Amino acid sequence: MAKHQFQTEVGQLLQLMTHSLYSNKEIFIRELVSNSSDAIDKLNYLRLTDDNLKADYADWKGEINITFDEADKSLTIIDNGVGMNEEDLIASIGTIAKSGTKSFVEALTGDAKKDSNLIGQFGVGFYSVFMVASSVDVISKKAGEETAYKWTSTGTGEFDLAPCTKESNGTVIYIKLKDEEASEFASKYRIKNIVGKYSNHIAYPIFLNYKEEVTETLSEEDKKAGKEAVKSIEDKREKINEATALWMQPKAKLKDEDYNDFYKSISHDSSEPMLTIHTKTEGVNEYTTLFYIPKIAPMDMYRADFQSGVKLYVKRVFITDSEKELLPTYLRFVRGIIDSEDLPLNVSREILQENRILANIKQSSVKKILSEIKKLSKDEEKYAEFIAQYIRPLKEGVYQDHMNKEAILDLLRYKSTKAETGKLTSLEDYKHRADTEQKAIFYIVGENEKILRSSPLLESYNKNNIEVLILDDKEIDEIITPTMGAYKDWEFKDITACEPPKVEQSEEAKKEVEEKFQDITKKIKDKLGDAVKDVKVTNRLSESPSCVVKDVADAQMAQMMQMMRAMGQEMPQSAPILEINPEHEIVKKLNGCADESTIEDVSWILLDQAKLSEGMEITDTVAFAKRLSRITAKAL
Numbered sequence: 232m233a234k235h236q237f238q239t240e241v242g243q244l245l246q247l248m249t250h251s252l253y254s255n256k257e258i259f260i261r262e263l264v265s266n267s268s269d270a271i272d273k274l275n276y277l278r279l280t281d282d283n284l285k286a287d288y289a290d291w292k293g294e295i296n297i298t299f300d301e302a303d304k305s306l307t308i309i310d311n312g313v314g315m316n317e318e319d320l321i322a323s324i325g326t327i328a329k330s331g332t333k334s335f336v337e338a339l340t341g342d343a344k345k346d347s348n349l350i351g352q353f354g355v356g357f358y359s360v361f362m363v364a365s366s367v368d369v370i371s372k373k374a375g376e377e378t379a380y381k382w383t384s385t386g387t388g389e390f391d392l393a394p395c396t397k398e399s400n401g402t403v404i405y406i407k408l409k410d411e412e413a414s415e416f417a418s419k420y421r422i423k424n425i426v427g428k429y430s431n432h433i434a435y436p437i438f439l440n441y442k443e444e445v446t447e448t449l450s451e452e453d454k455k456a457g458k459e460a461v462k463s464i465e466d467k468r469e470k471i472n473e474a475t476a477l478w479m480q481p482k483a484k485l486k487d488e489d490y491n492d493f494y495k496s497i498s499h500d501s502s503e504p505m506l507t508i509h510t511k512t513e514g515v516n517e518y519t520t521l522f523y524i525p526k527i528a529p530m531d532m533y534r535a536d537f538q539s540g541v542k543l544y545v546k547r548v549f550i551t552d553s554e555k556e557l558l559p560t561y562l563r564f565v566r567g568i569i570d571s572e573d574l575p576l577n578v579s580r581e582i583l584q585e586n587r588i589l590a591n592i593k594q595s596s597v598k599k600i601l602s603e604i605k606k607l608s609k610d611e612e613k614y615a616e617f618i619a620q621y622i623r624p625l626k627e628g629v630y631q632d633h634m635n636k637e638a639i640l641d642l643l644r645y646k647s648t649k650a651e652t653g654k655l656t657s658l659e660d661y662k663h664r665a666d667t668e669q670k671a672i673f674y675i676v677g678e679n680e681k682i683l684r685s686s687p688l689l690e691s692y693n694k695n696n697i698e699v700l701i702l703d704d705k706e707i708d709e710i711i712t713p714t715m716g717a718y719k720d721w722e723f724k725d726i727t728a729c730e731p732p733k734v735e736q737s738e739e740a741k742k743e744v745e746e747k748f749q750d751i752t753k754k755i756k757d758k759l760g761d762a763v764k765d766v767k768v769t770n771r772l773s774e775s776p777s778c779v780v781k782d783v784a785d786a787q788m789a790q791m792m793q794m795m796r797a798m799g800q801e802m803p804q805s806a807p808i809l810e811i812n813p814e815h816e817i818v819k820k821l822n823g824c825a826d827e828s829t830i831e832d833v834s835w836i837l838l839d840q841a842k843l844s845e846g847m848e849i850t851d852t853v854a855f856a857k858r859l860s861r862i863t864a865k866a867l
C-alpha cells in the first residue's frame with residue numbers, strides 16, 4: 232500500500248471540512264451523487280463513441296445506488312460510471328484541479344465560522360464528505376481497464392492507495408460516519424429527503440438499498456389458531472428520484488420549485504437563481520435550452536481558467552461541460568443546459584467549435600438570454616441587483632459581440648450627472664432627457680466617482696444643462712467605452728477629448744481673447760516644457776482656473792496604450808493639453824505678471840492642481856507643495 236501526501240491546498244481544505252461548523256452538511260450527498268452522475272454521463276458518451284467500449288457496454292444502463300448501515304454507522308454511494316484508475320485518483324482526489332475550488336481556497340479567511348459559510352457559496356465537491364466522515368474509502372475501476380484501486384483517507388494530511396479487486400467498472404464511496412453524524416445520515420428518511428431535494432432530476436435512477444424488519448401477515452385462520460407472526464429482515468430497493476431530464480418536461484408541468492431545485496443540483500449554489508430561461512425550439516434545428524443566471528456572480532468569473540457553466544447534451548446524452556464557447560465568454564456567468572436533437576452523438580469536442588448547428592443554437596441562445604435580461608430590466612429593484620453583479624461582463628459584450636451590440640448597450644446602466652444619487656441611468660433615458668439636437672452621449676472616465684463629479688471639465692456641461700455619464704470603473708471603461716461608437720446614432724464622446732459644448736461667443740471675441748493671452752500661454756508652455764502638449768485659453772471653465780484635456784488624436788492612441796498597459800507593457804503617458812480660464816483671477820493676474828519665477832511657479836500650480844482635481848497623479852508632489860508655499864508667502 233502506498234501512502235501519498237495531499238497537495239497543501241487540499242490539506243487546508245480538509246482541515247476546514249473536518250472541523251466544519253457549517254450547518255448544511257447534507258450537501259455532501261448532493262456533491263457525491265453529482266459526481267456519480269457525471270461519471271455515468273462520461274461512460275454514456277464513451278460507449279457511443281469509443282470503439283473499444285461499444286460492444287461491452289451495448290446494454291449498459293447507468294444507475295446510482297445508495298446503501299446505509301445503522302449498526303456500522305456507514306453510508307455507501309455506488310455508481311457504474313466511467314470509474315477512476317490510479318492516476319485519476321491521485322489527480323482528482325488528492326489535488327485541487329478545478330478553478331471553483333481554487334477560488335474557494337483562496338477566499339478562505341482563517342476564521343472558521345466565516346469560512347464554513349463559504350462552503351455554501353462554492354460547493355467544494357468530493358472533499359465536502361469530510362464534514363461528516365471519520366474515514367472514506369473510494370474503490371474504483373475504470374471502464375475498459377483490468378485493475379481496480381482503493382483510496383483511503385481519514386482526511387488528515389495523507390491518503391493510502393493500493394490495487395484491489397472489484398468486479399465491474401464504476402466507483403464505490405464507502406463513508407464511515409463520525410459518531411455524532413451517524414444517527415442523522417444513516418437514515419432512510421433523511422437520505423430520501425436529501426436526494427429528493429437536490430438530486431431529483433439527475434437523469435439516472437438513484438436506488439436506496441436498505442434492510443428492513445418485516446412482520447409476516449397472518450391469515451385470519453392462522454390468527455385464530457394463535458400463530459405468532461414471524462419477523463424477518465428483508466432487503467429493500469427503492470427508486471428515490473424522478474430520473475428524468477427536467478429540461479425535457481413541458482414548461483406547464485414544472486413549478487418554480489422544480490426549476491430552482493434543478494439549478495441547485497447543477498450549480499452547487501445554495502441560493503435560488505436570479506433568472507430562469509427555459510426554451511424549446513422546433514424547426515430547422517430542434518433543441519432545448521435551460522439557462523439560469525445566478526443571484527451572485529460565480530467566484531471564478533474573473534479568472535482566466537473559469538469553468539464553463541453550460542453542459543451540452545445530444546438527445547439527453549451528455550457530451551461536454553468543458554466547452555467554454557457554447558455561449559460567448561461575456562455570458563460566462565450563465566449556468567444550464569443545451570440539449571440538441573440534431574447534432575451527431577459522436578461529434579468530437581474539437582469540431583464542436585466549427586459546427587453550424589451549434590453556432591445557430593449559440594446565436595439564438597444569446598438573443599434569448601439578452602431579451603430575458605431586458606425583460607428583467609423593467610423591474611428596477613431586481614435589475615439593480617443584476618447590474619451590481621454583471622455590469623462588467625456585459626460591458627465586455629459590447630466589445631466582443633458586434634451583432635448584439637445595440638441590445639447589450641440597451642442593458643447597460645451608468646452613473647450620471649443627472650441620475651438621482653445612488654441610481655443609474657440607461658442610455659435610452661439619457662437620450663430621452665437630452666436635447667434632440669445633441670446627438671452625442673458625453674462621458675468622463677476615472678477611478679473615483681467623487682473626483683469625477685467635481686472635475687472642472689464638467690463645469691461647461693453643467694452650465695449648458697448637458698448630462699454627462701460618470702464612468703468610474705476605469706479598468707474596463709477606459710478600454711471599452713472608446714470602442715462603443717454610437718448608440719442609436721448618438722456618438723459617445725469623452726469630455727476630456729472633445730470640444731466643450733457651444734457657448735455664446737463670436738469668432739471675433741474668441742480671437743480677441745486668444746490674442747490678449749497669446750504671450751502668457753506661450754510663456755506657460757515654455758515653463759512647462761514637455762509636461763504639456765500645448766497651452767490654450769478656454770471657455771469651457773467657469774469656476775476653475777485651469778483644466779487638462781487629451782488631444783483628440785492622442786485619445787485614440789490612449790486606448791491602445793491602455794490595453795498594452797493592461798497586458799503588462801510599459802507605455803509612456805502622452806502629455807495633456809493645459810487649458811486656462813481667461814475669466815479667472817489667477818489667469819488674469821498672471822497675464823500681467825512680469826516676475827519670471829512667479830510665472831514659473833504659477834504655471835506648474837495651474838497644471839498640477841488641474842491634474843489633481845481630475846483625479847490624475849502629479850509627477851512631483853514635493854515641488855508642488857514648495858511652489859504653493861512660495862506663492863502663498865508672496866500673497867500674504
Ligand SMILES: Nc1ncnc2c1ncn2[C@@H]1O[C@H](COP(=O)(O)OP(=O)(O)OP(=O)(O)O)[C@@H](O)[C@H]1O
Binds near residue numbers: 314
Ligand atoms: N464517482 C466518481 N466517478 C468517477 N470520477 C469521479 C467520481 N467522483 C469524483 N471523480 C473525479 O474526481 C474529480 C473531482 O471531484 P470533485 O467533486 O472534487 O470536483 P468536480 O466534480 O470536478 O467539480 P464540480 O463539483 O464543480 O463538478 C472529478 O472531476 C472526477 O474526475
